[in-house]
Amino acid sequence: MSSACLRWALSHASRGVCGGTLNSWRTASGAGLLSYNGRCVSASLSWGWSPLSTTVDETEAGQVPKKKQDPRARATIGSIGRKIHQRHLQVINENGENMGTMHRADVLRLMDENGLKLVPLNENKDPPVYRLMTGKQIHEEQLKLREKQKAKTGPVQVKELTFSSDIGNHDLLTKLRQVQSWLDKKHHVRITLRTGRVEHTQPLDTTLEQMVQQIEGLVGFVSKPKVIRDGRAAMCILRPPSVKELKEMNKCAAAPATDTSSEPTTSPTAPPTDLTPDSQH
Known part of the structure; x- marks a missing residue:
């Protein structure tokens, strides 16, 4: 095929792709483009997804860039044992x-002497x-991470409980045990106390607080x-205690025991013997 025929075939094919009808495209593809049919077909395919297409622009504009995760962020915390691959480490006790910077042999020696984990x-x-930690410290950090992960998993389920102010003591204890079981499952509990048949002089919010203290x-x-509903009811929402609150409670519980054990113990002494002249006889 001569160069003139080739130029005519290519120009005819371009007119068919850009502005021709379906019939003109078929004529152009069927007339004299036998040896260049594969190239023309590939051009028609690329024309449908050219950079000038609005579909590509809309797709690229609608893409949301993904957040890059910090490689230093750790989802879990745990000891690596004695497998220290690096020769020098920056150590926090x-x-x-x-x-400062320490050799791994010195780090292993500290771990063995003090019973610590890396x-x-x-x-x-x-x-x-790296940080040297006790087993208790690692456990506490793992609890904190679990609490944060549970907070991110989804909305907290809220349980509801309603009873009157003249509820019996046995029924109240049953309700409070139910509340405790929900709190153990990490649920929130909404308690509503409404006025009963018997009138009480004490405000409902004070009564509700006293009931909660029995949990x-x-x-x-x-x-x-x-107080809600114009004084006809009282409401509160309970949640499970946090790790920080549990730690503070344990400290407060351990403080009186320490003070008691530190006090000197005095043994009762026998009264002095009264040596009177009568007792000597």
Whole structure:
């Protein structure tokens, strides 16, 4: 095929692609483009998805850039044992003090002498940062991470409970045990106390607070007891205690025991013997 025929075939094919009808496209593809049919077909396919197409622009404009995750962020925390691949480490002791850069042999010696575990904090830094922790500290950090992950998983389920102010003591204890079981499952509990048949001089919010104090274990408040419905009811929302609140409660419980044990113990002494002349006979 001569160069003139080739130019005519290509120009005819371009007119068919850009402005021709379906019949003209078939004529152009069927007339003299036998040896260049594959190239023309590929051009027609690329024409439908050219950069000038609005579909491509809308797709690119609608794409939301993904957030880059920090490689230093750790989803879990745990000891690496004795497998330390790096020769030099930046070490933080169990009290949070920076001990500087240490050789891994010295780190292993500290672990053996003090019964500590090595936890990675930032392995991408040079030198990598590790912390010496006790087993109790690792457990507490794992509890904190679990609490944060549960808070991100989804909305908290709220249970509701309603009873009157003249409820019997046995029925009240049954209701409070139900509340405690819901709190153990990490649910929130909305309690509504309404006025009963018997009139009480005490405000309903005070009565509700006294009832909540009978729950075994520590509870937290999302909303403290308050009067609603023009004084005809009181409401509060309870939540499970946080790790920080549990730790403070354990400290308060351990403080009186420490004070009691530190007090000197005095043994009762026998009264002095009264040596009178009569007793000597």
